[in-house]
Amino acid sequence: AQRAAPSVRELAWDGSTVTAEPSRSGPPGVILAAIFAEAVTDLLTASDMGKVRECEAADCVMLFQPAHPRRRWCSPTRCGNRARVARYYQRHKPPVG
Known part of the structure; x- marks a missing residue:
């Protein structure tokens, strides 16, 4: 996915400084897949x-x-609240019968 829309650094001039911004070209779905693939690569190779x-x-x-x-x-x-509500219900549910 990263190869389908590789990231290139484009130079831009804002009137006072030159900056290098990452840019990708291609259809939006391919660009999105490449961005996700890059994020997964960063996650899997992170020290933590x-x-x-x-x-x-x-x-x-x-x-x-x-x-x-x-x-x-x-x-x-979301998940934490659901678990806490379920525990509360188990502790406080009315007796059957």
């Missing part, structure tokens, strides 16, 4: 790759890099 975890929510397939070592869910507001 060993910190990547799988979300502990039963119905989630997301991976994440925790900012805190005790983090368990990809999103505290």
Whole structure:
């Protein structure tokens, strides 16, 4: 995917300085796939790759890099909240019968 839309650095002049900005050419879908492929490459070769975890929510397939070592869910507001609500319900559900 990266080869289909390689990143090149284009020089730009803003009137006072020269900058080098990454640029890709091609159809939008090919460019998007190349950007994702580059991000995956960066993730897999990062020094902290060993910190990547799988979300502990039963119905989630997301991976994440925790900012805190005790983090368990990809999103505290989505998966974490669901898990907390389920635990609360289990502790406080009315007796059957």
